[in-house]
Amino acid sequence: MTVEKILLEFDAELKNLLPVLKKINAEFGYVGEEEAQKVADYFSLPLSKVYETASFYDLINTKRQPPLMIQVCSGANCAVKSAYKIISEIENQLHIKAGDDFNPNVKLEIISCLGQCGRGPIMIINKKIFTQVTPSSAREFLHNYM
Amino acid sequence: MVKETKIITKNWSQIDPNEIDDAIEAGGYRALEKFIHKMTPALALEEIKLSGLCGRGGAGFPTGIKLESVQKEKGKEKYFICNLDESEPGAYKDRSIVDSDPHMLLEGIIIESLIVGARKAFIYVNGNYQKQIEILQRAVEQARAKNFIGEQILGSKYNLEVEIFAGAGAYICGEETALINSIEGNRGEPKARPPFPTQCGLFGKPTAVNNAETVANIPWIISNGGKKFATIGSKKSAGTKLFIVNGCVKNPGVFEAPLGTKLADLIEKYAGGMQNGKNFWFAQVGGSSGRLVLENDLVRKLEYDREAKIPLGSGAILVVDKTADIHELLLSWMSFFRRESCGKCVPCREGTYRLWEIAKRLQDGEISERDVAAIKDILWTLNNTTFCPLGKFAATAFGDALSNFQKEIYRLSK
Numbered sequence: 182m183t184v185e186k187i188l189l190e191f192d193a194e195l196k197n198l199l200p201v202l203k204k205i206n207a208e209f210g211y212v213g214e215e216e217a218q219k220v221a222d223y224f225s226l227p228l229s230k231v232y233e234t235a236s237f238y239d240l241i242n243t244k245r246q247p248p249l250m251i252q253v254c255s256g257a258n259c260a261v262k263s264a265y266k267i268i269s270e271i272e273n274q275l276h277i278k279a280g281d282d283f284n285p286n287v288k289l290e291i292i293s294c295l296g297q298c299g300r301g302p303i304m305i306i307n308k309k310i311f312t313q314v315t316p317s318s319a320r321e322f323l324h325n326y327m
Numbered sequence: 328m329v330k331e332t333k334i335i336t337k338n339w340s341q342i343d344p345n346e347i348d349d350a351i352e353a354g355g356y357r358a359l360e361k362f363i364h365k366m367t368p369a370l371a372l373e374e375i376k377l378s379g380l381c382g383r384g385g386a387g388f389p390t391g392i393k394l395e396s397v398q399k400e401k402g403k404e405k406y407f408i409c410n411l412d413e414s415e416p417g418a419y420k421d422r423s424i425v426d427s428d429p430h431m432l433l434e435g436i437i438i439e440s441l442i443v444g445a446r447k448a449f450i451y452v453n454g455n456y457q458k459q460i461e462i463l464q465r466a467v468e469q470a471r472a473k474n475f476i477g478e479q480i481l482g483s484k485y486n487l488e489v490e491i492f493a494g495a496g497a498y499i500c501g502e503e504t505a506l507i508n509s510i511e512g513n514r515g516e517p518k519a520r521p522p523f524p525t526q527c528g529l530f531g532k533p534t535a536v537n538n539a540e541t542v543a544n545i546p547w548i549i550s551n552g553g554k555k556f557a558t559i560g561s562k563k564s565a566g567t568k569l570f571i572v573n574g575c576v577k578n579p580g581v582f583e584a585p586l587g588t589k590l591a592d593l594i595e596k597y598a599g600g601m602q603n604g605k606n607f608w609f610a611q612v613g614g615s616s617g618r619l620v621l622e623n624d625l626v627r628k629l630e631y632d633r634e635a636k637i638p639l640g641s642g643a644i645l646v647v648d649k650t651a652d653i654h655e656l657l658l659s660w661m662s663f664f665r666r667e668s669c670g671k672c673v674p675c676r677e678g679t680y681r682l683w684e685i686a687k688r689l690q691d692g693e694i695s696e697r698d699v700a701a702i703k704d705i706l707w708t709l710n711n712t713t714f715c716p717l718g719k720f721a722a723t724a725f726g727d728a729l730s731n732f733q734k735e736i737y738r739l740s741k
């Protein structure tokens with residue numbers, strides 16, 4: 182689906198700006214400058230306004246994401262169930278630091294509670310959710326993506 | 328066993344959430360029929376005021392008073408918003424309502440909208456709740472097919488459209504003015520008030536915002552009367568509450584219990600007691616923004632009361648035993664608030680960042696004298712100078728932990 186096709190599904194009303202950005206993000210993985218410019222034109226807004234909104238929200242990326250995205254919940258419930266040990270394990274294993282953007286191939290992100298606390302700790306690899314993760318099971322799951 | 332009082336959970340696991348006929352058979356939409364055929368908005372408002380219902384989203388504001396101020400506003404264009412953003416760590420009660428009985432919620436939304444005179448309602452749903460968004464979409468379609476939504480509802484003069492708006496991952500968007508900004512296509516930052524949303528809300532029009540759990544109480548109140556509702560719960564705080572008990576307990580989950588239930592009973596009788604025979608260390612009541620409760624306060628009642636030592640907030644309760652690492656918890660709280668601070672005001676943006684850095688140093692055992700002094704300053708600043716309550720939230724648990732567990736946190740020998 183092209184950006185133009187997505188735009189045509191929506192009226193150019195402000196309340197549709199966030200839904201449009203989310204849909205473009207879902208389709209392309211991020212909202213780049215070219216896409217943002219088309220959105221700006223469609224809504225008759227300055228490009229900066231579109232970026233202002235897009236850059237605020239966690240579920241919208243303004244940069245291309247690496248092919249391997251690992252996310253670990255560090256909400257208090259997961260934290261009391263050893264989420265931080267899982268984070269260290271992944272950091273050591275992949276030689277990356279949580280939150281860093283330096284490696285173009287893999288990123289480890291610490292995220293907030295997903296409301297799955299009863300089944301925590303929670304880890305997400307490329308959108309697939311793993312529950313009741315331990316440091317050693319985290320290592321195993323990761324192997325399948327390497 | 329506990330004597331059960333069920334208002335919100337009465338149909339849970341009895342009906343198929345995707346079948347409106349199931350809901351109707353279980354008594355759904357009868358309150359809407361009663362409202363339309365036998366009541367006026369003023370009369371229905373009176374019942375809600377009598378009930379003593381107050382907001383379940385955290386602040387505990389009386390629902391009747393909020394609806395009244397929107398009802399009083401002139402103008403034809405008004406909005407009702409059901410707040411289902413629910414991004415408080417440890418909270419999944421509103422999601423459970425959608426999973427188990429979406430039509431009770433929808434019925435409440437319709438009634439509240441008609442009471443305030445709104446012709447358009449939004450359900451603002453946490454962007455991560457994909458499955459719930461689909462359930463709600465189906466529920467709205469089914470309700471429209473039965474003419475509970477749409478033009479001339481059940482042959483009356485009322486019209487209403489309900490739209491589902493999915494959030495995009497920002498805790499602050501649960502705050503009502505930030506939520507409104509987000510629907511308007513802006514960054515989800517809080518707005519100054521006054522003007523309050525009840526006068527100048529979505530697109531500048533009078534808007535009532537209610538938490539999903541608050542809304543789910545409305546059909547019961549309309550059907551059974553406000554007076555009867557007021558007899559449930561404690562003297563200060565009427566009705567039941569969905570408590571979410573997590574952490575080191577045997578059966579974590581969502582439980583409906585009368586307001587005024589003691590924390591000790593929630594842990595023992597509802598959540599099955601402590602896990603693995605371990606001893607209780609402390610609990611955090613009200614999600615990441617909640618206060619820490621030690622053993623001697625376990626007998627306190629949980630209720631909405633401005634003077635309460637333990638504010639109830641959203642009702643999320645984290646139970647902790649000694650296996651938990653307090654440094655990891657400090658880091659968990661601060662990394663949450665650092666990420667979720669919207670950045671609009673300096674004290675919160677910088678304060679949460681600095682406290683997060685200090686929490687990391689605390690965990691690594693590299694704390695300096697300067698840090699110890701800075702912590703005090705930062706906590707004071709967060710408590711007293713931030714633009715919206717998130718700043719205060721960020722200081723609450725950290726401050727409580729410091730005053731109660733100084734020895735553990737600073738690794739002092741005595």
Ligand SMILES: Cc1cc2nc3c(=O)[nH]c(=O)nc-3n(C[C@H](O)[C@H](O)[C@H](O)COP(=O)(O)O)c2cc1C
Binds near residue numbers: 383410500539541716
């Ligand atoms: C930082 C912050 C986050 C909030 N998050 C939520 C939320 O996720 N859900 C919610 O219903 N209310 C939330 N609130 C409260 C809302 O601003 C608002 O008071 C509430 O939706 C009103 O509904 P009620 O009166 O039914 O509780 C939050 C408030 C603040 C300050």
Ligand code: SF4
Binds near residue numbers: 668671672676715717
């Ligand atoms: S206190 Fe924090 S969340 Fe609230 S407006 Fe200021 S920066 Fe934003």
Ligand code: FES
Binds near residue numbers: 417
């Ligand atoms: S704290 Fe991790 S899912 Fe809730």
